[in-house]
Amino acid sequence: MARTKDPAVRTLLLERAAGMLRERRPVTLRGLVEGTGVSTMAVYTYFGGMDGLWRALRQEGFVRLAARLAAVRPTSDPVRDLAALGAAYLENARESPDLYRVMFDATFDLADAGQADATLLRLVREVERAKADGRFRDDVEARDLATQSWMIGHGLASLVATGPLPPQAIGHAVPMLTALFTAAGDEAGRCRRSVQRGWRVRHSAA
Amino acid sequence: MARTKDPAVRTLLLERAAGMLRERRPVTLRGLVEGTGVSTMAVYTYFGGMDGLWRALRQEGFVRLAARLAAVRPTSDPVRDLAALGAAYLENARESPDLYRVMFDATFDLADAGQADATLLRLVREVERAKADGRFRDDVEARDLATQSWMIGHGLASLVATGPLPPQAIGHAVPMLTALFTAAGDEAGRCRRSVQRGWRVRHSAA
DNA sequence: TCATATTACATAACACTGCTATGCTTCGCG
DNA sequence: CGCGAAGCATAGCAGTGTTATGTAATATGA
Numbered sequence: 199m200a201r202t203k204d205p206a207v208r209t210l211l212l213e214r215a216a217g218m219l220r221e222r223r224p225v226t227l228r229g230l231v232e233g234t235g236v237s238t239m240a241v242y243t244y245f246g247g248m249d250g251l252w253r254a255l256r257q258e259g260f261v262r263l264a265a266r267l268a269a270v271r272p273t274s275d276p277v278r279d280l281a282a283l284g285a286a287y288l289e290n291a292r293e294s295p296d297l298y299r300v301m302f303d304a305t306f307d308l309a310d311a312g313q314a315d316a317t318l319l320r321l322v323r324e325v326e327r328a329k330a331d332g333r334f335r336d337d338v339e340a341r342d343l344a345t346q347s348w349m350i351g352h353g354l355a356s357l358v359a360t361g362p363l364p365p366q367a368i369g370h371a372v373p374m375l376t377a378l379f380t381a382a383g384d385e386a387g388r389c390r391r392s393v394q395r396g397w398r399v400r401h402s403a404a
Numbered sequence: 405m406a407r408t409k410d411p412a413v414r415t416l417l418l419e420r421a422a423g424m425l426r427e428r429r430p431v432t433l434r435g436l437v438e439g440t441g442v443s444t445m446a447v448y449t450y451f452g453g454m455d456g457l458w459r460a461l462r463q464e465g466f467v468r469l470a471a472r473l474a475a476v477r478p479t480s481d482p483v484r485d486l487a488a489l490g491a492a493y494l495e496n497a498r499e500s501p502d503l504y505r506v507m508f509d510a511t512f513d514l515a516d517a518g519q520a521d522a523t524l525l526r527l528v529r530e531v532e533r534a535k536a537d538g539r540f541r542d543d544v545e546a547r548d549l550a551t552q553s554w555m556i557g558h559g560l561a562s563l564v565a566t567g568p569l570p571p572q573a574i575g576h577a578v579p580m581l582t583a584l585f586t587a588a589g590d591e592a593g594r595c596r597r598s599v600q601r602g603w604r605v606r607h608s609a610a
Numbered sequence: 611t612c613a614t615a616t617t618a619c620a621t622a623a624c625a626c627t628g629c630t631a632t633g634c635t636t637c638g639c640g
Numbered sequence: 641c642g643c644g645a646a647g648c649a650t651a652g653c654a655g656t657g658t659t660a661t662g663t664a665a666t667a668t669g670a
Contacts, residue, residue: 201636201647227628237649238629248628303509306567314568345573346580353559361512362520367551374552377587378580407618407665433657443620444657454657611670618665627656636647 207236208244215255219296225251252304259294259301260313266290267320276328277384281375281396283321284351288368291355298359302352321347328384335383343382350374372397413442414450421461425502431457458510465500465507466519472496473526482534483590487581487602489527490557494574497561504565508558527553534590541589549588556580578603 211230218225227248231238245251266286272279291298306314321344328334334343354371357363376393380386417436424431433454437444451457472492478485497504512520527550534540540549560577563569582599586592 201645202638203647226626228626239648239650242629243647299509302562302566302568303505304566311568342576342579345569346576349559349563349569349576349580350555351559352563353555353557356508356562357555357558360508360510362508362517363551363555370548370552370555373548373587374555374584377583381579381583381586407616408667409618432655434655443618445619445621448658449618613670614668616665616667618663620661620663622659622661624659625657628654630651630653632649632651634647634649636645638643638645640641640643 203243207240210234211236211241211244211251212254212258215251216258216294216297219255219300220294222296252300253307253309255297256301256304256307256310257313259297260310260317262294262297263287263290263301264313264317264320267317272324272327275392275395276324276331277333277379277389277392278396280321280324280328280347280379281372281393283324283396284347284371284375285397287351288355288371291359292365292368295359298355302356318344318348328379333384333389334379338382343378346378347375350378409449413446416440417442417447417450417457418460418464421457422464422500422503425461425506426500428502458506459513459515461503462507462510462513462516463519465503466516466523468500468503469493469496469507470519470523470526473523478530478533481598481601482530482537483539483585483595483598484602486527486530486534486553486585487578487599489530489602490553490577490581491603493557494561494577497565498571498574501565504561508562524550524554534585539590539595540585544588549584552584553581556584 211234214234215225215230218230223229227238227241230251231240241248241251245254266289267283270279270282270286301310322340325334325338325340325343325347329336329338329340350371354363354368354374358365358367372393376386376390379393380389384392417440420440421431421436424436429435433444433447436457437446447454447457451460472495473489476485476488476492507516528546531540531544531546531549531553535542535544535546556577560569560574564571564573578599582592582596585599586595590598
């Protein structure tokens with residue numbers, strides 16, 4: 199029909215926006231396109247406006263998060279893997295706290311809800327695997343326990359990313375997840391070892 | 405020295421800003437003073453600018469939260485009271501979710517940190533009372549357990565206020581707090597009953 | 611008591627924001 | 641081919657927070 203869009207411009211703008219976010223510079227329309235050679239209108243042709251850019255940025259954040267969770271290789275210990283997923287979640291939030299805040303500050307879009315649901319599904323699967331292994335009681339609703347794990351992760355990530363809690367407070371995740379999984383039926387000592395092992399994988403190098 | 409400030413104007417603006425926030429209207433400088441008879445400069449003489457207004461609004465939010473927590477009358481069961489504090493916290497967040505978001509969205513100020521610390525102190529005291537009653541183990545750090553309770557409350561309040569989780573998800577607090585307090589040493593059945601009792605006080609009427 | 615200085619406040623302008631209207635250019639497709 | 645639709649640059653508009661300037665009111669010291 200007519201001149202076609204260049205996908206490179208889209209990723210360029212997205213990358214640049216993420217960079218400005220990381221450097222704590224205000225992400226503004228004119229500041230975004232400055233120096234790139236493209237005009238302010240590009241933001242409208244590719245994102246439909248600044249709202250669309252923020253939406254795309256949130257989606258990008260969820261994609262990165264999903265990649266992080268996918269990189270957690272399952273072992274023979276599903277409870278360990280649950281803790282490893284939590285560690286990956288928090289590591290991701292700690293590395294780009296501003297992006298994390300963008301993901302959860304604005305009121306949720308339907309597209310965001312889908313992305314968030316996909317990441318939650320990863321946790322649900324792991325809980326189900328733990329149930330199949332007899333680690334959790336049969337009456338434990340996988341989705342409930344996954345949601346509760348998420349809430350712990352988000353509460354921690356949010357309070358650290360926003361400022362009220364110092365970064366080292368992330369360590370609170372270990373006893374909290376242990377308490378949650380033990381209450382779900384796992385044997386206390388074994389649970390603690392599993393959680394600590396899953397946690398260390400991600401947080402020992404840092 | 406000169407003309408003196410009228411404190412009524414300050415509270416008027418603050419009240420009006422809270423109202424606009426509640427009605428989900430954008431809180432803007434000109435929109436704030438429109439119809440009040442006062443000029444835009446009033447915001448600068450009383451708050452030093454919009455940033456100051458937001459700061460005052462956050463502080464107001466913490467004052468309301470503190471009042472809510474103070475309204476929780478201690479009983480002979482400190483674990484029940486801990487749950488009641490959590491319920492009050494979440495009730496407050498649910499009643500004015502936008503104010504809650506304002507309190508925790510922006511990066512923390514020192515003044516906000518002080519306010520937040522004061523509310524946390526209420527939890528610490530309650531945990532210490534439970535320890536004195538022998539409900540929790542002696543090696544439990546009161547401040548740690550209080551912080552963890554807060555994280556659960558905030559994670560829940562944040563995810564509900566922002567949108568990813570539906571309001572009924574607030575019920576997750578009961579099993580989570582039970583798991584946390586049980587892990588701290590409280591006897592499982594008794595803990596569950598205490599938490600449920602403390603929770604019901606606030607959430608049965610709603 | 612009264613002059614003075616200081617403060618509150620109103621008006622208007624400024625720099626910035628996101629956005630849109632208007633052309634021009636460019637290329638896909640019949 | 642050529643026509644028309646889409647990308648895209650320019651400029652302008654409405655809105656934002658902020659600041660400069662002038663004026664009126666009033667606490668304070670003599």
